[in-house]
Amino acid sequence: MVQILVSYSSRSGNTEKLARAVARGAEQAGAQVVCKRASDTTKEDLPDGIILGSPVYFGTVTAEMKDLIDRSVGARRKLRNKVGAAFTTGGHHTGGKETTLLSMLMAFLIHEMVVVGDPIETGGHYGVACLGAPSADDERAGELLGARVADVARRLKGG
């Protein structure tokens, strides 16, 4: 069974709600999932796939998420070929959701991970993003992202 970590930052609950949907989707796809805050995530958390979620703060990730990314230097070389994906919530229609997603995807690339975007059914771009609190459709998009990461992780693991 593949292990998936969903690690998120959230102050007012929007990103946490989306994180729960992403975790649910990965679980429904047969993965064993741990869903926890970025501040509670350590380099001992070494799953087959990592899905990071952060609200947009000034066009990029929160300080809490940046701290996790910086601490992940302790897992250098241990994340090669594991799957990475990202999700975000923002307060404005544009406002930096794509730059925030890319900030997380860049860290995955530096770790030699295999980066996965959201499936074509939900847009097929850089990850899942929504405005404010996730709607039912946004939660469905989150579930599909989680399922896709679980599926790709399983294929890479040879299962």
Ligand SMILES: Cc1cc2nc3c(=O)[nH]c(=O)nc-3n(C[C@H](O)[C@H](O)[C@H](O)COP(=O)(O)O)c2cc1C
């Ligand atoms: C310090 C701060 C900076 C923010 N900067 C942006 C921004 O640049 N663009 C944007 O669209 N929303 C911005 N927002 C709004 C949040 O991204 C948005 O409300 C988000 O859904 C909050 O997520 P949470 O409920 O998980 O904490 C900002 C909010 C805060 C508190």
